[in-house]
Amino acid sequence: MSVPSLPEWLPGWCRAHLGSAPATALFQANGMSSVFGLRLTDGTPVVVKARPDDGRAASCVAAQERLADRGFPCARPLTPVTTAGALAVHAEEFRPGGEVLRGDSLEVAVRYARVFASSMALLADFTAPPPLPNPRWIRWDHPDSGVWPAIDFLDERDQRAVPAFVVDTASRARTRLLAADLPRTLGHGDYEAQNLRWHGSRIHTVHDWDSLTWQPEAALAGAASGTFASAGPPTLAPIESSAAFLTAYQHLRGRPFTPAELQVAWAASLWPAAHNARWEALHDDPPQCTSALREQAAERLHLAHA
Structure with a gap:
């Protein structure tokens, strides 16, 4: 995925909060949040999440950080929640891999x-x-x-x-x-x-x-x-x-x-x-x-x- 396909605000946000611009877009998904998997120019893979700022994000990310700190298997937040226009935005670790466990037994x-x-x-x-x-x-x-x-x-x-x-x-x-x-x-x-x-x-x-x-x-x-x-x-x-x-x-x-x-x-x-x-x-x-x-x-x- 080419970097030019990313939202205009995202490269500047990455430079300001992660210290490096996107070099490659690994994936993009849109649902309740827009999720961008990126490899930065310094080689670091990250995930940036953006969603309409409804006041929920800061508490959710703080709880996620608490879980990661205590060893629970979830992506560790890399930034606090900030804003980009009307969006609440944060970055977290890229944790690829694993499979869905299917079934209802x-x-x-x-x-x-x-x-x-x-x-x-x-x-x-x-x-x-x-x-x-x-x-x-x-x-x-x-x-x-x-x-x-x-x-x-x-x-x-x-x-x-x-x-x-x-x-x-x-x-x-x-x-x-x-x-x-x-x-x-x-x-x-x-x-x-x-x-x-x-x-x-x-x-x-x-x-x-x-x-x-x-x-x-x-x-x-x-x-x-x-x-x-x-x-x-x-x-x-x-x-x-x-x-x-x-x-x-x-x-x-x-x-x-x-x-x-x-x-x-x-x-x-x-x-x-x-x-x-x-x-x-x-x-x-x-x-x-x-x-x-x-x-x-x-x-x-x-x-x-x-």
Whole structure:
């Protein structure tokens, strides 16, 4: 990839904050953030991330640095968060390699639970301003009217396309979650297989710390128990695998959830799936999450006492 394809602000930002200009563009990806893999003129490979400055980035990067300092497998930030126009920008280590661990078996669920529990333990006593608002796909705690958080590019579409059972599931799960009075903590809010890389059974890197979320521990673990198997288009793990994840997570954290916390975990397992099912319907995408939600919603709602 040629350097001239980079945004105009990026070479100057690299010189100012990394001491060297880009020589080669290794890759570029665009999603919630724009991500640039670069080799600098001094030979150093780096990753620069830029996203609209919504006030979340500084806390997310500080937490990521805390994890890296404590030996957790994630890219170490190389700069604090700065601004480039309306963007929040930082650089971090380039950590290539590793493979996606695919599958949703009980064994795979326990592997994912082990990594998630490790990250939660390392963040348990971390203090920083909460990175709010939470990411849209896990934002059941929004202050907006109606079931869903206000998201203009979704709200402007024809909501009649969303199946009634998806809206009902989201509403019942959210009601149960909002009824809980539990302390909040930081945790990874987009814990999908596609965001982790492994060397065999050993975790190599956990990506996407832009998605840190400020919610009750049980809700974060519950959401992760439903999303961990998403290696491509989002899906919902089988109920048995979510149960194995939650059992392993509690054991690894050394504290069983209370009955109320378990209910919150099961309710939270439904919210990302409901968000993704709504997305599928509004974009006329294949109904992968919708089908899984249709099969599992009743049992998960039962477990949630919702």
